[in-house]
Amino acid sequence: MKSLRLGTPFLLLLPAIVVLLATVALPLALSFYSSLTPFKLTRPETLWVFVGARNYVNAFTDPVFWAAFGRTVLLLTVALNLEMLLGLGLALLMERVTRGQRLLRTLMMFPMMFSPILVGFQFKFMFNDNVGLINNALQSLGITDAAIPWLINGTLAFIAIVTAEVWSSTPVFAILILAGLLAMPREPIEAAKVDGCTPWQSFRYVTWPFIMPFAYIAMTIRSLDVGRAYDIVKIMTDGGPARRTELIWTLVARTAYSDARMGAANAMAYASIALSIVFTVYFFRKLAAARTQIAAEW
């Protein structure tokens, strides 16, 4: 009788458990296991050779991996900060708009409606050193007469990629911060005005603490996004020239599918996931602290 009682709920949950095992747990276990083997797609039998942590040791001693890792962190830092600043600016301007705010909000979301692949293509074209819009404009305006090798020079290519990222994703910050601005109570701001605050002081001491949680939510979302950045870079530079814009995931993809070294690629991927987890935990901590600060009820 007792075993039957325990059994019924289990039986009812069984389909869900099976699906979860098959789609999540199994691939996860398998990929983790394969990161402990020299598995190559071209030689399936290598899946059964256990090499322990060798792939991890190899990755962590490989300057190419560390360069990609460092560049990913740099891209995260630069892109997130720029997007934050621009998004904040946009949101503050948008909040002032009294007429047609809905329309403008929709317009503002435009960049997010395009596939990153297409954004990549568009920016690749714009930054092209011969036919690109940017060089054309710079030359017509007489700012430079040489063709700037945007996607060829490593640093310039990185700037181009940051530009594309920022263009396509600033709306995430703008819209979330705007939500924060619209949700915040008016009275503390009025109180601040009466208390003698300049507009900058009202922003710094009152508005900002209120919208901080929203900024951290945007940060979390975008850190996961940029942490897995692949498509825009793949299209614009393919990690080149000569691996000078290689990010973790372009490196992982290259290792996995071009070099067919699945085991090694999985090891790097786990390192990248660890990075994302670190960022997420960090931003969630900040978010929780910011929420407590303003005694948020949500």
Add this chain to the structure above:
Amino acid sequence: MATVELERLVKRYGPIEAVRAIDLTIADGEFVALVGPSGCGKSTTLRMIAGLEEISSGAVRIGGEVVNDLPPRSRNISMVFQSYALYPHMSVRENLGFSLKVAKRPQAEIDRRVAEASDILHLNELLDRRPSQLSGGQRQRVAMGRAIVRKPEVFLFDEPLSNLDAKLRTQMRTEIKLLHARVPSTVVYVTHDQVEAMTLADRIVIMRDGLIEQVGTPDEVFRRPATRFVGAFIGSPTMNIVDADIVDGRIVFPNGDWLPVPDRFVGARLGNRCGLGIRPDDVYPTGHGLPSAAGSQVVEREAIVSVIEPLGNETLVFASYGGHDWVARMLNPSPLEPGRPIAMSFDLAKAHLFSTDHGRAIEPTGG
């Protein structure tokens, strides 16, 4: 301290005129209460003085200087908001000291002035709490403290006690009164609680539909309401006001019952119709009113009791005469029964007459 002057002050929201060309002069150190029904423009007026609302036309002067174009921070005012508007992310101490911090005062001075304010308002144990950890009354005190720490020229209060329960409200009312005695300052105090206005203010401004109906001391607005609206608005329970015809020196009610025109109005230009106003204190079951002072003109009539509301120390009696249910305040209660006739005394010396055309009070000729 400073004077506050409003001159032909107007606030328009699109086609709506929320404040319609009001004039008001508030003296240095005066405590003025703005009262009126909901939506009459009290908050709007206050917010224009504060600089939180743009002025459509007219002028606001503080200390003789036109401040229309000055931002709130340059007006040297403090405001206590109805919903307190404390900074939720700051401790009580930080809330109190915030205005001094942004003014870049030295820390020692900030500490001293915060300590001063928290002494006055009994906030010492609460200084390290956040607003969310305070009760309504405590938040109220913090809001008040934040205002006094600034030592402004003018205090603006927007219904500061309306969120408190009755007991706390009475207590805070006393504290505000003490505070004003202790920290001399010009105060504009918005409320729709007339008891607050009567007890606190030097002068009361009664507003209606964006216009000022009357400005006067609590005694003046109670004893000599300038309009029918003020008569009905000030005083609790509300003044009895009944429209009646004037025929041959009589005030004749629709059903034929009548009262004589009060002596002090004999010879006044009454027209042939007016509103007769008598406060519940001045109509009472015979023998159960206030002792008649000299100069009263008591007329007795038979009325039918309809409702009795005992309030403990007194009883409100609703009795019908002339087709109207008169509210009467009965002291030293005696048993009454609804439906039974009683003798009612009307003290006509205290009666008011209002024009039925424009609602203004009719000037008495004597008495």
